[in-house]
Amino acid sequence: MPAVEAWAIEPLWVQFEALLPPHLETHPWGCHNPRIPDRIMFDKLVAKLVFGGSYEKHADQSCSATTMRTRRNEWIAAGVFAGLEQIVLETYDRVVGLDLADITVDGQITKAPCGGEVAGKSPVDRGKLGIKWSRMTDGRGIPLGCVVTGANRHDSPLLRPTLEKLGRFELALPEQITVHLDAGYDSTVTRKLLTDLGCEWRIQPKGVVIPINHTRRWVVERTNSWYSRGFNFTLSCTERRAVVINALLALMTAIIVIRRLIREAWTSQRWDTRPDRRP
Template sequence: MARSKPWDVDDELWALIEPLLQEVERRTRHPGRKRHPDRLVFQGILFVLHTGIAWEHLPQKLGFGSGMTCWRRLAEWTEAGVWPRLHQELLAKLRGANVLDFSRAAVDGSHIPSAKGGPKTGRSPVDRGRAGSKHHLITDATGIPLAVTLTGGNRNDVPQLIPLLEAVPPVRGKRGRPRRRPDIVLGDRGYDHDKYRRLVWALGVKPVIARRGTDHGSGLGTQRWVVERALAHLHWFRRLRIRWEIRDDIHEAFLTLGCALICWRRFVSLP
């Protein structure tokens, strides 16, 4: 049996995505060229996400449509808020399957170079001052991505701690109120600041953050490694290793879509 390509969309995944897309009615007068099928265009977007290929080099012989068609549809769906809703729906499925673990969360950040600049870029201290951006990620206790944010490469981790916690959507999947806050949040020394500890406590979350100047071996690494693994999985998508998009919302769309796909893989791997 031939193995499917990573950008192929099976019927089960498409059944989740299709209801989130806006139905565009064709004009009765001067209808113009027929709209390319959404499913094929979405596969073209996944092809770019997985391979990192430039939009203009997207191979039309695969049936995805032109690179410009895929880019425009990505911008259209991003403006409609499709990707956060898809991610939230998949988180609810994982919670309903008793996979999502809110007993603790872990946060971390990772620098990436920015090829063309744009909003939410800055001089990266880890890349000789070149323009870059930073991915900030929060995961549950098992490494499932809960939320991701984008900042300039010159931004510190600690100011993103509260935005990350607030970016976690209300997750349904079980009876009762949706779950949104973890019980504990784990962070490395980059998040060591008493002001932000107090802000985390104010959200009803216990901060467990390593302090600067103390010896290594606090034991947090045995629990925090899941967020580092999740960042590695996120950067397995080649389009997320370097920021090629000048528009920050398009790069954030790829980020959220990457998180959703990681959740989907976790869901379909359940016994």
């Protein structure tokens, strides 16, 4: 069973491969073991994100866990993951169009049993270590950026660094942006921040029950489910370094966006590898 459908992972791999830095053989005698193909490493990383588990669980005769970590670090240093995420988002904007006039931000907490640089005591899991993802989406639920921090951090202070992720779309930002938030952001500090940034807001008042399907915030909840139901990595994150977590998060975002791009472009675009049915 493939970790990700072929119609989604193949175009993603083509772009990923184009971003890989050239590798030069430096051994003077050429007698060392041949380099494991990058495609094998890429498939292993995707499988780890989807199915979860440690690198040792995904190691086999084709590659070792150490090789997986080494190749992953090489790609992080070369900026491959961040570059892939940016290209996929820009492609979606050209083909379908991002709805940047309505922005939604929300937090999501996951377990971090191994601790690490961004782990903190979770208030919803008896004080066990966890990670909070402060995620921002456009009006259709396309993930635009995410800030990773400890689970003990409140959502409100994370709003500014999360909204700063919009800087990647500086040339495409509309004149007026409306930010949709839940009751956790209902404070004078949040309203002052949004005013300083020139944004309008729709914040659910504290103590008032409003069905989420009566607001524009439901899209971010759906996006959170795309991460939690599609990638076991977000249910229990065993990585300890923030740079690795952010890199793998960028890869997950690229997979989600390419899926949405193919689904929404299926009725209006034609290409050689187009699926027979709408995904």
